[in-house]
Amino acid sequence: MIRARDVERIVWQKRHSLIENPKEAIALWSQRLHARQAQTTRIEGERQSLQKALAGKESERERVMTLYRPGLIGFDDVEGQLEAISKEAAQLQALLAAHQAQADLTAAVTENYHTTVELLQNYKTAHKDIDDKDDLVQKQAIIEWLIPRIIIETQGKGRQKVPAFRAYFRADPSGVFHVDSALDFGYSAHHR
Numbered sequence: 001m002i003r004a005r006d007v008e009r010i011v012w013q014k015r016h017s018l019i020e021n022p023k024e025a026i027a028l029w030s031q032r033l034h035a036r037q038a039q040t041t042r043i044e045g046e047r048q049s050l051q052k053a054l055a056g057k058e059s060e061r062e063r064v065m066t067l068y069r070p071g072l073i074g075f076d077d078v079e080g081q082l083e084a085i086s087k088e089a090a091q092l093q094a095l096l097a098a099h100q101a102q103a104d105l106t107a108a109v110t111e112n113y114h115t116t117v118e119l120l121q122n123y124k125t126a127h128k129d130i131d132d133k134d135d136l137v138q139k140q141a142i143i144e145w146l147i148p149r150i151i152i153e154t155q156g157k158g159r160q161k162v163p164a165f166r167a168y169f170r171a172d173p174s175g176v177f178h179v180d181s182a183l184d185f186g187y188s189a190h191h192r
Contacts, residue, residue: 007150011143011167018146019127022120025169033113040106047099050092057089116170119145146170 018025061082068078123142130138149168154161 006163007152007165008139008143011147011150012139014167015143015146016127016131019120019124022117022124026117026120029113029116029169033110036106036109040103043099043102047096047103050096050099054089054092054096057085057092060085112170116146 064073064078064081064085067073068075073081127142129135130142146169147167148170150165151168152163152165155164156162
């Protein structure tokens with residue numbers, strides 16, 4: 001059994017080192033954020049092209065209908081052309097929606113990054129007081145904000161099982177730290 005208090009203690013220790021020296025983590029998060037922002041900028045050019053192409057589908061519809069009205073093409077041809085144009089327009093709309101979702105995600109990640117960096121700087125001044133008072137409520141609030149997702153697993157079999165977990169930082173969900181040593185938890189190899 002993995003005790004929640006043990007996980008909190010280890011996460012608090014990792015958080016402590018992050019707050020004491022956040023430069024490396026912030027540099028990594030910043031690098032990943034800039035890569036995401038560059039990708040979003042590239043996608044913006046594609047999005048504008050897609051919007052033009054989508055607007056062009058309406059012109060295509062009008063041209064087909066212009067040929068149909070004086071009887072230059074038959075109903076079956078019109079129906080087939082309009083169906084093809086509608087499918088192409090739906091594909092363009094789906095791509096536009098995906099691009100917009102990517103832009104929205106980048107905006108959220110950017111805001112999250114800035115908020116987390118600001119909080120790390122604020123916590124740097126307050127963490128000593130929190131440690132001295134052993135304020136569990138404050139510790140839990142900080143952990144939950146900085147590290148919203150922790151996955152706990154066991155490794156090994158039978159009596160050799162040891163706990164392991166991965167913690168995901170809010171500023172960068174791919175920025176994890178791993179704890180997979182029974183010693184980190186203070187367990188012996190035969191702990192139950």
